[in-house]
Amino acid sequence: DIQMTQSPSSLSASVGDRVTITCRASQSISSYLNWYQQKPGKAPKLLIYAASSLQSGVPSRFSGSGSGTDFTLTISSLQPEDFATYYCQQSYSTPRTFGQGTRLEIK
Amino acid sequence: EVQLVESGGGLVQPGGSLRLSCAASGFTFSSYEMNWVRQAPGKGLEWVSYISSSGSTIYYADSVKGRFTISRDNAKNSLYLQMNSLRAEDTAVYYCARDDGDRDAFDIWGQGTMVTVSS
Numbered sequence: 001d002i003q004m005t006q007s008p009s010s011l012s013a014s015v016g017d018r019v020t021i022t023c024r025a026s027q028s029i030s031s032y033l034n035w036y037q038q039k040p041g042k043a044p045k046l047l048i049y050a051a052s053s054l055q056s057g058v059p060s061r062f063s064g065s066g067s068g069t070d071f072t073l074t075i076s077s078l079q080p081e082d083f084a085t086y087y088c089q090q091s092y093s094t095p096r097t098f099g100q101g102t103r104l105e106i107k
Numbered sequence: 108e109v110q111l112v113e114s115g116g117g118l119v120q121p122g123g124s125l126r127l128s129c130a131a132s133g134f135t136f137s138s139y140e141m142n143w144v145r146q147a148p149g150k151g152l153e154w155v156s157y158i159s160s161s162g163s164t165i166y167y168a169d170s171v172k173g174r175f176t177i178s179r180d181n182a183k184n185s186l187y188l189q190m191n192s193l194r195a196e197d198t199a200v201y202y203c204a205r206d207d208g209d210r211d212a213f214d215i216w217g218q219g220t221m222v223t224v225s226s
Contacts, residue, residue, distance in 0.1 A: 034213075036213075038152075042218075043202055043218055044144075044202075049212035050212075055214065089152075089212075091211035095168050098153070098154065100151050
């Protein structure tokens with residue numbers, strides 16, 4: 001199975017900050033990498049697919065990059081509604097493993 | 108509106124069984140692959156099972172293989188997860204998720220249903 005490792009596990013930031021979350025795969029997954037946002041008590045929401053493609057309706061302050069084993073999710077200017085937990089997921093092979101999550105908290 | 112609604116969760120004793128359902132609406136259910144994903148309390152997301160649009164291809168996580176069975180009824184726009192021999196570690200919120208084959212991502216999720224395995 002492909003292991004996905006996110007860093008950091010938690011992050012404190014302020015509204016307006018630029019934030020980057022990293023995801024590393026245990027083997028090359030090309031660009032088969034997705035990012036999800038989850039708020040407490042809610043289902044995950046797809047933000048980015050294929051490493052860098054923005055899902056319809058997602059604000060442009062979210063962006064993704066990377067290929068192979070190293071990927072990043074960047075939020076260019078944090079908004080109050082962005083404080084949540086973020087998960088990466090590889091879709092290169094089954095099982096479709098997730099990272100352990102990055103909790104983004106208000107500083 | 109595109110929607111997935113899970114049901115069937117609840118409290119069950121270790122060794123017991125439960126059947127989850129996921130009702131789809133607002134899209135052509137029979138055209139999409141589907142998945143179950145779970146989340147233990149305070150923990151991250153764990154993929155559980157996959158079923159192709161026709162039901163002919165199925166995969167399971169090692170943690171549930173031999174105990175859980177995924178199925179679908181395209182005529183009823185419904186996805187199911189039969190869970191047998193339940194263990195305390197199966198306690199989680201279970202989500203059904205639509206698999207967008209073009210994007211290779213889970214683009215629509217249900218609200219989740221809680222399964223608690225405890226005596």
